[in-house]
Amino acid sequence: MADVDQGSVLPSETSPLILDGLNATDSNGTDAVNATVAKFVATPEGTALAYGSLVFMALLPIFFGALRSVNCGKSKNSSDMPETITGRDAARFPIIASCTLFGLYLFFKVSIITRNTSYAFGVILWRRVEFVILNDFYINLLLSMYFFVLGILALSHTMSPFMNRIFPANIPIKQYQLLFTQGSGETKEEIVNYEFDTKDMICLVISTVVGVWYILKKHWIANNLFGLAFALNGVELLHLNNVSTGCILLGGLFVYDVFWVFGTNVMVTVAKSFEAPIKLVFPQDLFEKGLGANQFAMLGLGDIVIPGIFIALLLRFDVSLKKNTRTYFYTSFLAYIFGLGMTIWVMHTFKHAQPALLYLVPACIGFPVVVALLKGELTEMFSSRRSLKKDGHCVLGNLQCCRNIVVPQICASTQSCF
Secondary structure, eight states: OOOBEEEEOOTTSOOGGGGTTBOOBOTTSOBOOOBOOOOOOOOHHHHHHHHHHHHHHHHHHHHHHHHHHHTTTSOOOGGGSOEEEOHHHHHHHHHHHHHHHHHHHHHHHHHHHHHHHHHHHGGGGHHHHHHHHHHHHHHHHHHHHHHHHHHHHHHHHHHHHHHHHHSOTTSOOOEEEEEEEESOGGGOEEEEEEEEEHHHHHHHHHHHHHHHHHHHHOOHHHHHHHHHHHHHHHHHHEEESSHHHHHHHHHHHHHHHHIIIIIOSHHHHHHHHOOSSOEEEEESOHHHHGGGOOOEEEEETHHHHHHHHHHHHHHHHHHHHTSSOOHHHHHHHHHHHHHHHHHHHHHHHHTSOBOTHHHHHHHHHHHHHHHHHHHTOHHHHHHOOOOOEETTEEOSOOHHHHHGGGSGGGSOTTOOOO
């Protein structure tokens, strides 16, 4: 989970902070001028705007993603079916995430060390440095293309409900189907079965334009559009099977986030070097430089999606209680705002990057647990493994149950799907 950081920049931008105190030697072996650039200091107005915008952007995918997760089973497209996270998945996730994070760190760190060595020894290692730069270029190009495709699909899926509302009724809508199968006869198996129409095609075109903009310019607005789409889809389509699993996942990532931020510089290094829309950013120098600003505050998508899927689970739990209230959803949602606000306050006070999950996890788990304890529903919250239906659709997410909606009689309202 990328931490909340102050004064960071997108990887494609040249940060003046890395030039501080750099002694360079040119290709002719002569000493270059020492380049020392003063650290950027944001104005109070710019800082308030940046932090406020990050909080607002973080709340959007959590709120709307949670609402959309309730109706997860309405689509017949296999790509829109939710993925269920079990207790075993939750326990393994921090370990897998740590290995991936450290691998990325080693890649970026080796590139930086090799380039700095080239400054010290001049021409002798020039070819070696050129190889590393090309390697770095191709890796970032591969990542850009990967997230280009994923971003287009995620943004298109995010826009689809809004397009359904504003699409003119007098324009004919044509239906399409993309079907990939494997085998034949009785062994025939569906791999991809995607149904779409004219409205979806329009969403795809708009998303492609945003994708091309991101690839060519790496603009922070395009980055945020993709980031918001990724976060919303994550909250909508990643389902925890019960509250206990959510506590395991959040608890494990709590330790993961604290260790990699406070114990090492790994998290901050990767967050600033990774060229992909895996974080939301907002410029602190927007008033000075307009849309061309390049001094950013940032918030990792993990700090949105991980608490978000837990909040979405509590919303589905509210629905399953059939009390026409959203007590646990609103409690956890307010807890997230409190935790994120605390993160920003501590970071701004101590001028140091903070692991957001350090504050978000206790708030998002603690507040709903206290409410459940006061209402006498704590046992029901942690033991609830029911999968009830609302308007014929599963609401307390299990992948198999939601798939069974295609044949409604299989998923009876009293049937356990866990």
